[in-house]
Amino acid sequence: MSTPRFVLNLTRLAELYSLYTKLGSVYYPMKANDHFAVVDHLAKLGSSFEIDSIAHLRMLLGRGVPASRVLFSLPVDTHANREKAVALGVRFFTVDSIEEFRVIRELSPHSRFLLRVSISDALGSRSRPLEKWGCNLAELPTIVREMREACVGASLYLPSEVYGLDSLTRCVKAITGRLPATTFKILDIGGGLDTPGSDKLREAVETYRRETGVSKIIVEPGRNLVGPSMKLYVTVTARRSRFGRDWLYVDCGIYSGLLDCVLKDRVFEVSLVGQEQEAATQAFVLAGPTSDSSDILGTCELPDSIVAGDVLCVADSGAYTYSVRTCFYRSRAPTVKVVKGADEVDNH
Numbered sequence: 001m002s003t004p005r006f007v008l009n010l011t012r013l014a015e016l017y018s019l020y021t022k023l024g025s026v027y028y029p030m031k032a033n034d035h036f037a038v039v040d041h042l043a044k045l046g047s048s049f050e051i052d053s054i055a056h057l058r059m060l061l062g063r064g065v066p067a068s069r070v071l072f073s074l075p076v077d078t079h080a081n082r083e084k085a086v087a088l089g090v091r092f093f094t095v096d097s098i099e100e101f102r103v104i105r106e107l108s109p110h111s112r113f114l115l116r117v118s119i120s121d122a123l124g125s126r127s128r129p130l131e132k133w134g135c136n137l138a139e140l141p142t143i144v145r146e147m148r149e150a151c152v153g154a155s156l157y158l159p160s161e162v163y164g165l166d167s168l169t170r171c172v173k174a175i176t177g178r179l180p181a182t183t184f185k186i187l188d189i190g191g192g193l194d195t196p197g198s199d200k201l202r203e204a205v206e207t208y209r210r211e212t213g214v215s216k217i218i219v220e221p222g223r224n225l226v227g228p229s230m231k232l233y234v235t236v237t238a239r240r241s242r243f244g245r246d247w248l249y250v251d252c253g254i255y256s257g258l259l260d261c262v263l264k265d266r267v268f269e270v271s272l273v274g275q276e277q278e279a280a281t282q283a284f285v286l287a288g289p290t291s292d293s294s295d296i297l298g299t300c301e302l303p304d305s306i307v308a309g310d311v312l313c314v315a316d317s318g319a320y321t322y323s324v325r326t327c328f329y330r331s332r333a334p335t336v337k338v339v340k341g342a343d344e345v346d347n348h
């Protein structure tokens, strides 16, 4: 098998998408994985798209997705980009300050807006990543008063590091009652949402719908929609013993997509392909191919018979991998193979 290679399973993507549609209208965040096959399949299934960039907007339009299915949600973007978004037909924006609303309103008097609320404020928890986006709860009524009917609802996003159903519920409760009923038609609960099929989540979302009185819930699942829909196959290029530890060097590292290993201390599930898993396993340190000593993917348990040339499978690796690969070292980016149904590795 030629590696490194992603295998995207469209059947799995459709199954997960279908679970998310039971919660609300899906606006897929394109940053999670912008491979054309992901975008085309979700568009065919009826998804809308949450985007942060003009490049993604152009890609969607070029692939036949109308601007009416787009939510442009990068608060604090440049004026030039806002102008382009409006010129290309976007009429639905997320903003988190009155200044930004005024600018876009000037460009496009008939656009609709979601007001992003600070989760730092709602959770009563201070940290830079939580404080980066969202207007404070205290300023919400004043902003909404000025936005009037242009504001159609509120939006929030709990990053996976802080996501939990209780936290999500606390955030929704913090907003409830602060927006007038005439304004609060849409509640966008963002991404995170780790268990799309769970009854608890569905019940919680129904409660949000009832208690806020909104007519539409938006969900923006990235990591848990496209993540499990893709696997990454890599080849062991060398095995070495160093300072009492066994190391496996593979042909894909943090710079070719597995950046989450260092950014989020993510531990991917890794298995040996094409052989029965043996009883005898041992811990290996897995390292990427570049000479950068930070290019380390973590520790994993694998059969101790493993040798150079063996192929490993990195499960649940479709989110923030393909789309964050870098050109460092000009190394070969993983290719993408698209399959349906059971993704038999021998067929790749």
Ligand SMILES: Cc1ncc(COP(=O)(O)O)c(C=O)c1O
Binding pocket: 029, 032, 050, 073, 157, 159, 160, 190, 191, 192, 193, 220, 221, 222, 223, 224, 319
């Ligand atoms: C506004 C917004 N929505 C949705 C997402 C997707 O989140 P996740 O991939 O955790 O589901 C992100 C991720 O950064 C985001 O910033």
